[in-house]
Each structure stands twice: as C-alpha cells, then as structure tokens.
Amino acid sequence: MKPLIVPFFIAHQGCPHRCVFCDQVKISGAAEDIPTPAGMLARIAAYRDSGGGRSLEAAFFGGTFTSLPKYLQERLLGPLQPLLETGEIASVRVSTRPDAVDSRTVEFLGEMGVRTVELGIQSLDDAVLARAGRGHTARDGENACRLLADAGFRVGAQLMPGLPGDTPEAALATLRRTLALRPDFLRIYPTLVLAGTELEAMYQGGDYTPLPLREAVALCKVMLLDALRASVPVVRIGLQATDELRAGAAVVAGPWHPAFRQLVEGELFFDLISLLTAGSPPERPVTLFCAPPRLSDLVGQRRENLIRLSRERWIEVAAIRADPRLSPLELRVSAEHFERSGSLLDLNYSGGH
Ligand code: SF4
Structure with missing residues (x-):
C-alpha cells in the first residue's frame, strides 16, 4: 500500500x-x-x-x-x-x-x-x-x-x-x-x-x-x-x-x-470504442465491458461518451458491464454476431491528435 x-x-x-x-x-x-x-x-x-x-x-x-x-x-x-x-x-x-x-x-x-x-x-x-x-x-x-x-x-x-x-x-x-x-x-x-x-x-x-x-x-x-x-x-x-x-x-x-483527468481518460475510452467498432454494422446496440474501476471513464463526464457515440458514430450502447478479468487498459465490445477486444495501448495518435 x-x-x-x-x-x-x-x-x-x-x-x-x-x-x-x-x-x-x-x-x-x-x-x-x-x-x-x-x-x-x-x-x-x-x-x-x-x-x-x-x-x-x-x-x-x-x-x-x-x-x-x-x-x-x-x-x-x-x-x-x-x-x-x-x-x-x-x-x-x-x-x-x-x-x-x-x-x-x-x-x-x-x-x-x-x-x-x-x-x-x-x-x-x-x-x-x-x-x-x-x-x-x-x-x-x-x-x-x-x-x-x-x-x-x-x-x-x-x-x-x-x-x-x-x-x-x-x-x-x-x-x-x-x-x-x-x-x-x-x-x-x-x-x-x-x-x-x-x-x-x-x-x-x-x-x-x-x-x-x-x-x-x-x-x-x-x-x-x-x-x-x-x-x-x-x-x-x-x-x-x-x-x-x-x-x-x-x-x-x-x-x-475540476475533473480534468476524467475528461482525458474518458476521451481515451471514446477513441478505443470508436476503434473497436469501426466497420461494425451501424445502429446495432452494443454492450461494453471494462475493468470495474473504469466504468465512469467509459461513460464519460455527464454520459458524454454515450451521447457522442450516438451522435457522431451512430452507435447505441445497450449496456455497460464491469468485467474483473479485464485490466484497467482493456475494453470489450459485444453485439449480435460481433465481438472485439482491445487495449488503450492499441490507440495510435501519430497522425495527429
Ligand atoms: S519556482 Fe515553483 S513554486 Fe516558485 S514561483 Fe516558480 S513555479 Fe512557483
């Protein structure tokens, strides 16, 4: 400790x-x-x-x-x-x-x-x-x-x-x-x-x-x-x-x-969800899984991530679940006939941010 x-x-x-x-x-x-x-x-x-x-x-x-x-x-x-x-x-x-x-x-x-x-x-x-x-x-x-x-x-x-x-x-x-x-x-x-x-x-x-x-x-x-x-x-x-x-x-x-860090971590998760759902069938509800301490980062301040996913990427989030088997960097996206996992380390901002 x-x-x-x-x-x-x-x-x-x-x-x-x-x-x-x-x-x-x-x-x-x-x-x-x-x-x-x-x-x-x-x-x-x-x-x-x-x-x-x-x-x-x-x-x-x-x-x-x-x-x-x-x-x-x-x-x-x-x-x-x-x-x-x-x-x-x-x-x-x-x-x-x-x-x-x-x-x-x-x-x-x-x-x-x-x-x-x-x-x-x-x-x-x-x-x-x-x-x-x-x-x-x-x-x-x-x-x-x-x-x-x-x-x-x-x-x-x-x-x-x-x-x-x-x-x-x-x-x-x-x-x-x-x-x-x-x-x-x-x-x-x-x-x-x-x-x-x-x-x-x-x-x-x-x-x-x-x-x-x-x-x-x-x-x-x-x-x-x-x-x-x-x-x-x-x-x-x-x-x-x-x-x-x-x-x-x-x-x-x-x-x-007052919660600047959460804005930053929330954006990272927004980008990872976007990466993992790229090319997936639109308007099909997805379920998101993350490590328990990451739930609020995944949702974002004032549910910002869920709102942006719907507005900018036509992704509806049906549910968000905690999965203790996932590390704090990992995320799993699941929908009908569709499942992908990834880590924040998969993100690449070398083309700009
Ligand atoms: S040295 Fe550090 S504490 Fe002192 S004025 Fe500069 S930034 Fe502030």
Whole structure:
C-alpha cells in the first residue's frame, strides 16, 4: 500500500522569484509560512491516528525546498529524524526547481532521509522556459533529473503544457525527452491563467492565449498514452480542485475543470470504442465491458461518451458491464454476431491528435 502523504505547504518559500504563471497560495489554499516543528509533529500525529495503520510520508510542497537557507531546511527536516528512526514516518519528499539541485544538495537530502524529489521541469524547450520566467534551462532540468536518479532518489517530474510559446508538438517533445530520463512518476498540469499573476497581464494584454479545454484534453490524452507506453505512472493530470479554485475567481482563463483527468481518460475510452467498432454494422446496440474501476471513464463526464457515440458514430450502447478479468487498459465490445477486444495501448495518435 502506498504511504499516506502528510502535506506541508511552504508556498513560494525558497523561490528565487515568481514564475509568470505561479501563485501557490491560490493553488494550495495555504499561507506563505514555514511550518513550525510543533505544528509538523501535531499534523503527523493526527494523520497517524486517522491513517488506519498506513505508513506515512512527510511531503513539502509549493516552494523551492532546496533553495531555502540551510538552517531552514534543517529546521524542517530535523524534527523528522527521530520519527524516521522509529518508523513513525517511512519517508520524506520535497519539491524543488531543477537549478536548485547540485551534488551537495543531493548528499544533504540523502543524509536527512529524503527519498523522493519532485522537480518542476515544466518544459524542456529553452524558449518556453524563458517566456515563463523560469530562470533555468532545459539542460538544468535534465541534469537535475539524472543527478537525483543516479543518487537513488525517486524522481517525480512536473510538466506544464500550454505555457507561453509552447505548442502541442513542443509539449510532446518535452514529454518524450522527460520519459527518456526515466522519472519514477509524472504530474501534468496544463497551464492556467491565475488571477494576479504576470501571466494574467500577458493574457489581458493579448500576449498569451491559453489552451482551450478541448485542446488541452486532446493533448493530455496523447501525453498520458505515451507515459503509459513508457510505463511511467502519471499520478496527477490537472490541478487539484481546492476550494479557492472551485470558487471560480482564481482562474481567469485556461483549461480548468475540476475533473480534468476524467475528461482525458474518458476521451481515451471514446477513441478505443470508436476503434473497436469501426466497420461494425451501424445502429446495432452494443454492450461494453471494462475493468470495474473504469466504468465512469467509459461513460464519460455527464454520459458524454454515450451521447457522442450516438451522435457522431451512430452507435447505441445497450449496456455497460464491469468485467474483473479485464485490466484497467482493456475494453470489450459485444453485439449480435460481433465481438472485439482491445487495449488503450492499441490507440495510435501519430497522425495527429
Ligand atoms: S513555479 Fe515553483 S519556482 Fe516558480 S514561483 Fe512557483 S513554486 Fe516558485
């Protein structure tokens, strides 16, 4: 069982500047404070008491951990050392920027029990990184990833398709170069225009157009499929729907949806149903079978897939059934005198997306 994450937000702490798209307070709903040792221990105890025996991982998100002054890094990691020794927490994770990782950092993190480092790679296109005000290059991203992986850390890579100057082709090139680095997992956050950021000024001034929702979903489904093929788990697609984001005022423009990942997975299943029913007799009701956890992806948000199948492909779905023998990637389509099975890995978007 995966460890239960005990999150600590250090919003913007350690960041050398604000990247044009970023507002961690709006994203996480957390204040820009460094947690106190007493507060950290109390939160860990609360997670332990309610965690049902699951192992715990303390995780520092929302800032540039390894650019914090050393005494602050020690103040945050120090109180965790006795808990790591007794096994009360199993591991520690931090998030940081690629240009804040060097061999001394890696050594220090290893000594302090950090096992997972999440890297904000965002893009591996230097022109895109420059327009996003990142202040580092693609080479920094690749070097940091290699340095951490070579030292035995679990590495998570965060990518942001749709930044200023990015294109779907450039975003896919970034993804493929990132997959070649063999990260342990990915997070994909299509770029949103958050209120009060420099990106909002660019957007209001006509210097930036975010990806429309439909295009972002179309791009992310190709990215997800590539990651699946490379056996690199994608642990998140789209920002988590915090209260602040749900309230609506925080997102000025861009492909925001509270269930973005389900839109992406739903599209993949729509495409697979279309592939498997190509050439089948039209207007003959079909029954669809999938792994039990995939039922909602198959149906799609607000039954979108069933509506589109009827409207665009003249396919009426008579029933949808869970079949535990199928893997989460598989689908079976059955109709009178007609049965086909396939996997999401059978999809091919090389001709475009
Ligand atoms: S993207 Fe990362 S480095 Fe840039 S401002 Fe946000 S938290 Fe800091």
